[in-house]
Amino acid sequence: MDTLILLVVTGLGLGALYFLVASGLSLIYGLMGVLNFAHGAFLTIAAFLGWEAGRRISDGTWTGLAISALVGILVGATVAVLTEVLIIRRLYERHIEQALVTVGISLAAVALFEGIWGTDPIYTDRPAWLTQTTDLLGARIPNDRFLLIACAVLVLGGIVLFLKRTRYGLIIRAGVENRHMVTALGIDVRRSFTLVFAIGGAAAGLGGVLASVYYGYVSAHLGSVLLIFAFIVTVIGGLGSLTGAAIASVLVAVLQQFANFYLGGTGDLVVVVLLAAVLLIRPRGLMGKAA
Amino acid sequence: MNRLMTAKSLRLVIGGVLLVVALAILPLLAIDIPGVLPGPTYTPGTLQLLAFALLIAALALTYRIMFGLAGLLSFGHALFFAAGAYGLAMTLEAFGPAEWPSALVFTVAIAATLVLGFVLAATVGALALRVTGISFAMVTLAFAQAGSVLIRRNPGSATGGDEGLALDTAHVPPEFVGVVDTRNLYWLALGILVLVYLIVLWVEKSRAGHVAEAIRENELRVRVIGIRPYNVKLLVFIAASVLASVAGMGYLLLQSGAAPRIATADFTLTLLVIVVLGGAGARWGAMVGGIVYTLLDQRLTALAGSDAIAALPDILRVPLSEPLFILGTLFVLVVLFLPGGIAGLPARIATGRKQHPVEPEEAVDA
Numbered sequence: 001m002d003t004l005i006l007l008v009v010t011g012l013g014l015g016a017l018y019f020l021v022a023s024g025l026s027l028i029y030g031l032m033g034v035l036n037f038a039h040g041a042f043l044t045i046a047a048f049l050g051w052e053a054g055r056r057i058s059d060g061t062w063t064g065l066a067i068s069a070l071v072g073i074l075v076g077a078t079v080a081v082l083t084e085v086l087i088i089r090r091l092y093e094r095h096i097e098q099a100l101v102t103v104g105i106s107l108a109a110v111a112l113f114e115g116i117w118g119t120d121p122i123y124t125d126r127p128a129w130l131t132q133t134t135d136l137l138g139a140r141i142p143n144d145r146f147l148l149i150a151c152a153v154l155v156l157g158g159i160v161l162f163l164k165r166t167r168y169g170l171i172i173r174a175g176v177e178n179r180h181m182v183t184a185l186g187i188d189v190r191r192s193f194t195l196v197f198a199i200g201g202a203a204a205g206l207g208g209v210l211a212s213v214y215y216g217y218v219s220a221h222l223g224s225v226l227l228i229f230a231f232i233v234t235v236i237g238g239l240g241s242l243t244g245a246a247i248a249s250v251l252v253a254v255l256q257q258f259a260n261f262y263l264g265g266t267g268d269l270v271v272v273v274l275l276a277a278v279l280l281i282r283p284r285g286l287m288g289k290a291a
Numbered sequence: 292m293n294r295l296m297t298a299k300s301l302r303l304v305i306g307g308v309l310l311v312v313a314l315a316i317l318p319l320l321a322i323d324i325p326g327v328l329p330g331p332t333y334t335p336g337t338l339q340l341l342a343f344a345l346l347i348a349a350l351a352l353t354y355r356i357m358f359g360l361a362g363l364l365s366f367g368h369a370l371f372f373a374a375g376a377y378g379l380a381m382t383l384e385a386f387g388p389a390e391w392p393s394a395l396v397f398t399v400a401i402a403a404t405l406v407l408g409f410v411l412a413a414t415v416g417a418l419a420l421r422v423t424g425i426s427f428a429m430v431t432l433a434f435a436q437a438g439s440v441l442i443r444r445n446p447g448s449a450t451g452g453d454e455g456l457a458l459d460t461a462h463v464p465p466e467f468v469g470v471v472d473t474r475n476l477y478w479l480a481l482g483i484l485v486l487v488y489l490i491v492l493w494v495e496k497s498r499a500g501h502v503a504e505a506i507r508e509n510e511l512r513v514r515v516i517g518i519r520p521y522n523v524k525l526l527v528f529i530a531a532s533v534l535a536s537v538a539g540m541g542y543l544l545l546q547s548g549a550a551p552r553i554a555t556a557d558f559t560l561t562l563l564v565i566v567v568l569g570g571a572g573a574r575w576g577a578m579v580g581g582i583v584y585t586l587l588d589q590r591l592t593a594l595a596g597s598d599a600i601a602a603l604p605d606i607l608r609v610p611l612s613e614p615l616f617i618l619g620t621l622f623v624l625v626v627l628f629l630p631g632g633i634a635g636l637p638a639r640i641a642t643g644r645k646q647h648p649v650e651p652e653e654a655v656d657a
Contacts, residue, residue: 029425033425035425035428035429037560087623087627090627091626091627095424095425096364097626097630099364099425099428100563100567100622100626101623101626101627103560103563103564103622104564104619104620104622104623104626105619105623106560106619107557107560107561107564107615107618107619107622108615108616108618108619108620108622108623109619110615111613111614111615111616111619112609112610112613112616114613115609115610115612115613115616116609224556224557228432228433228436228556231429231432231433232429232433234429235426235429235430235433239425239426265444268436268437268440269437269440269441271433272433272434272436272437275430275433276418276430279418279419279421279422279426279430280418280421283421283422283426
């Protein structure tokens with residue numbers, strides 16, 4: 001029983017990370033049709049700069065972590081907006097080229113990070129509470145999992161509120177549904193492209209700082225690993241669906257934990273099998289709109 | 292008109308044959324191009340690099356019929372290259388103790404690897420082609436990732452994990468073993484490139500190739516005409532993948548081993564960079580891209596370790612000492628400013644157009 005709870009909570013924590021990356025991917029794809037390979041790079045740069053800021057001001061304390069998170073969010077959003085405005089906008093409506101450009105950015109960025117911060121993971125200091133465990137129904141659960149889950153829930157709630165309650169959210173939702181109709185009604189959808197990139201980048205930035213808490217280190221490849229699972233999550237959840245991304249994140253991460261524990265470390269393979277199964281039964285994903 | 296066409300294609304054939312002959316006698320000459328090649332062309336080091344470039348060119352060519360011809364943006368092509376390399380290494384090891392003559396073992400191992408490549412390609416293709424466009428890209432990426440993880444996990448110590456798998460030379464023909472025989476490996480690589488080129492040419496000129504091209508341009512119209520895009524796409528997918536595993540076998544023999552790096556998503560992305568850099572619209576673009584990329588990668592790595600770079604201030608030294616950073620940036624610039632890649636250059640110069648063409652120019656395909 002205690003193992004079960006531990007696996008579920010750890011899975012939820014990992015799912016939270018996946019969701020922070022996948023939410024941005026899904027929104028960007030849903031609205032603009034851009035498969036953003038640079039998303040992992042947004043996450044990594046945010047993790048590095050967040051860590052640099054946090055460690056300069058107050059290492060291993062809550063203040064330090066809060067500053068890291070703030071810097072991470074800002075950096076993620078800024079880099080994402082710059083990418084959109086400077087590069088992706090030039091290739092408007094040419095989806096393959098847009099994906100190719102982001103591939104180039106991600107390759108160059110990872111190489112640059114390796115050049116600056118080295119190829120080895122850098123271990124980070126965390127507030128003491130996060131390194132301890134809490135007893136939950138007999139299971140000893142590392143505290144950082146709770147932080148991750150809380151953050152992801154906040155981000156999910158925030159994005160949903162923004163999408164449902166604001167004018168810009170309305171435009172984005174309408175754009176995901178039918179972009180041409182929105183344009184025909186005289187609304188400049190392109191302005192919300194930048195906004196979606198900013199939101200996605202901010203979520204990825206927070207995800208980067210939290211990933212460094214979860215793994216206990218920052219490295220140039222932090223983003224690439226998470227990005228692949230985030231892709232899988234987005235496809236399973238249905239491209240363009242935020243709720244789908246949330247459900248699929250939890251599903252994928254929990255399944256991964258269980259397979260790793262009970263099936264001898266086959267978590268990654270089980271996830272791919274799940275992906276294949278979903279595609280066979282329901283090619284558009286759990287919550288995706290019909291093609 | 293017809294006579295003009297034949298004259299042109301005759302010239303192309305003669306040019307191609309001359310090029311292959313020129314490449315074939317390269318190991319017998321002592322051509323030294325400082326800055327491009329590490330040494331004269333007859334030295335094993337240079338031949339090794341050139342052979343590697345030829346294999347990458349062959350691999351890029353297989354990727355080009357997937358992406359350039361059929362418009363299938365696959366992120367899992369590395370899986371089949373790795374299947375060729377690891378498949379041959381593993382079958383050679385499995386047949387190692389057999390009492391058969393070496394030549395037979397070698398042939399059987401190659402045949403077994405081809406079958407493996409075919410089965411893998413048919414399975415992955417049949418599943419992944421159920422979705423289209425960007426979803427297809429992600430699904431192939433997921434399969435490649437699973438393959439990469441499997442290789443790193445080292446199940447039953449079959450794949451050697453992170454250290455890779457060394458080639459068991461017991462049954463490999465002696466002509467392909469050892470540094471002295473690098474020129475044989477070079478000729479093998481050239482042979483593989485020519486073989487892949489001919490098969491690719493055949494696929495492209497076949498009816499299936501034309502249908503694949505039509506699907507890339509307008510899938511709905513192909514459906515309306517009454518052809519199932521799925522079957523044709525699967526055919527192209529399998530052809531490209533099996534050819535990729537042939538290139539993978541060449542890689543195993545050339546490097547006397549397989550490294551887990553060739554199964555990673557990064558490797559597929561590199562291929563994509565190569566094809567786009569060279570120009571997805573033309574066959575020779577992919578090959579030029581493969582050769583340019585390999586040489587550039589090697590020379591930039593050499594440059595990164597040079598004293599001239601080490602003396603630069605940090606802000607210049609760090610980016611310049613990362614070959615992938617330079618290549619990635621170059622790639623972004625090519626996509627932004629040079630659609631059509633290197634292969635599109637002559638046409639752009641000829642027409643003198645500076646603007647983006649609205650449609651990528653397909654006409655350059657000879």
